[in-house]
Amino acid sequence: MRAVAKEDLKDIGEFLGFVDISYPELVPELQHWHTMLIQGYLHNKFFQKIRKQSKSFGQGYKLRNSILYFTMDNQVQLWVPDSADCNVHIKNGLLDKIHQSLGHASHSQTCHTLASHFYWPNMAKDTFEYCRTCGICQLTKQSTQRPFGLLKPLPIPERPFTHISMDFLFLPQVTNKTMQVSHDHVWVIVDRFSKYMIILLLSLNYTAEHLINVYNNSIYSFFGLA
Numbered sequence: 001m002r003a004v005a006k007e008d009l010k011d012i013g014e015f016l017g018f019v020d021i022s023y024p025e026l027v028p029e030l031q032h033w034h035t036m037l038i039q040g041y042l043h044n045k046f047f048q049k050i051r052k053q054s055k056s057f058g059q060g061y062k063l064r065n066s067i068l069y070f071t072m073d074n075q076v077q078l079w080v081p082d083s084a085d086c087n088v089h090i091k092n093g094l095l096d097k098i099h100q101s102l103g104h105a106s107h108s109q110t111c112h113t114l115a116s117h118f119y120w121p122n123m124a125k126d127t128f129e130y131c132r133t134c135g136i137c138q139l140t141k142q143s144t145q146r147p148f149g150l151l152k153p154l155p156i157p158e159r160p161f162t163h164i165s166m167d168f169l170f171l172p173q174v175t176n177k178t179m180q181v182s183h184d185h186v187w188v189i190v191d192r193f194s195k196y197m198i199i200l201l202l203s204l205n206y207t208a209e210h211l212i213n214v215y216n217n218s219i220y221s222f223f224g225l226a
């Protein structure tokens with residue numbers, strides 16, 4: 001790959017916030033990012049697709065100094081490809097830089113600032129995840145979630161069958177050929193005072209009305225209602 005000329009780095013330098021790239025120590029970093037972007041484009045399906053479609057890269061896209069830019073509503077965004085190097089170094093580097101320069105602002109502010117100069121697919125999701133896991137934000141910011149309520153224990157029954165608990169369990173279907181009836185559920189009812197358990201077989205496609213009848217015949221008629 002050819003050496004990157006200083007002029008070629010000017011655009012990317014401005015985008016990265018290094019307006020003056022005359023500092024010699026910045027050039028290797030810019031060259032590194034420039035190289036990663038170009039290598040990322042080489043293996044990017046979207047980049048290759050729009051390059052085949054049109055020499056001008058289609059509406060809004062423009063290749064300048066080997067870097068792809070997208071312009072919409074006079075807003076120019078540097079298009080960051082999805083590649084392992086770009087994800088680790090460029091995307092995380094930009095998120096670090098912008099989130100910290102904004103004083104660890106919210107993810108929406110960070111994303112808004114980032115999107116004013118850069119674009120990559122799922123940028124909002126990446127920004128949210130970065131801000132959510134930012135160590136300094138976790139240490140210094142209070143949660144905006146309402147505090148959880150206290151657990152409210154169930155009242156303690158004083159007599160049998162004043163409080164019951166119940167559950168419905170699936171069964172392999174069983175058929176009583178004599179009665180010509182099939183069951184595929186059991187209804188487990190437990191008295192919370194004595195832990196006395198009653199298991200009732202339920203017919204297929206039972207309804208609320210059917211359950212009321214079963215309860216009246218099997219529970220209420222024997223144990224009453226507190």
Ligand SMILES: [Zn+2]
Binds near residue numbers: 104131135138
């Ligand atoms: Zn933070």
